[in-house]
Amino acid sequence: MTDDTAIPELPRAIALAWGAVPSPQRGPKREFSLEQVLDVAVDLADADGIDAVTMPAVAKALGLTAMSLYRYVSSKETLMLLLQDRGMGLPPGSVSDAQGWRSGLEAYAEASGAVYRRHPWMLDIAITGVASTPNNLAWMEAGLAVLAGTALSREERVAVVLQVSGHARFRALVERGYADRADDAGEQLSGIVVSEARLLGRLVTEDRFPELHATLGSGALVDDSFGNFDFGLARLLDGVAEYLSRSA
Incomplete structure (x- = not known):
């Protein structure tokens, strides 16, 4: 046994x-x-x-x-x-020094993204389970510590930290892909985005993809003044705040 x-x-x-x-x-x-x-x-x-x-x-x-x-x-x-x-490496002091859980998670996401920008090759190492090395556990500890004063359960805190970590990793993955493509083509990133929109314009018809067609027509896909990932993180944290409010 x-x-x-x-x-x-x-x-x-x-x-x-x-x-x-x-x-x-x-x-x-x-x-x-x-x-x-x-x-x-x-x-x-x-x-x-x-x-x-x-x-x-x-x-x-x-x-x-x-x-x-x-x-x-x-x-x-x-x-x-x-x-x-x-x-x-170890999480920076900006995470633990932040005032409030929301600012702490924003700092956590920014710091995570900075690691991937500094070492983009880390995105190529597969995630095969819960990290059990000291620096990785220090990051998990930092994220959980940010949420320590909230009414979230232990399980909920882990879930939130994983969501924020995943958001930062996916953002870094997408940004690296576009940056590599721009480097290979010898173009500015904005040029790659415009080229993509033009290509989609040839493929996306109003009858088959009405919403995507309207989105392309509005210029939303080439609007570099709108931070897609910043917006996504903010709405994720809004959801946590709403959940805490309802739980209270």
Whole structure:
């Protein structure tokens, strides 16, 4: 019978992230700290994307042999997990310093977006479950702390933080896609948006897509004075505020 109360053993990659793996007592002394190894990996990813981060590439950048790197991280999967946590960093003070839960969540969304703008390759690392590395958990803690004074239940607070995090991630994903496309085409972002609208204008007929046709005709898709994502976040938080008001 399975013991549901047993505390699971930490996977080695998670233990490494938490500094819970003792340094080997035998063998040659390590030339670098794990943090230095990860900083080199971050630099490679910032320069050339996540695909540039391979065990041989990190080893070469450090002046090590590929086999020597395994003394620091045991696999590519471990490297990716530690790299993501290193790139995430700790939440800034703007989140905890904000006055009120709404301002706190706005700061949380902005800070999350800033991480993705600084390290866009992080969007290419798949989400496979609840993050269990220290920096990722610090972000979850910061979001929950913002909501600590509200009447939301524990479950509701988690749900709200996940929604805000997801909004920030999706926004960063869309913005990166447009920015990459503009770079590839050698155009301004506004030019890409106008080109898209013109293409849609050829495809969208009034009889088949009446609402989209009217939207195109209004110029809404090329109106850069309207912040779609800012509007979306504001309405999300309006919904939380309304829910709190009704609950009270």
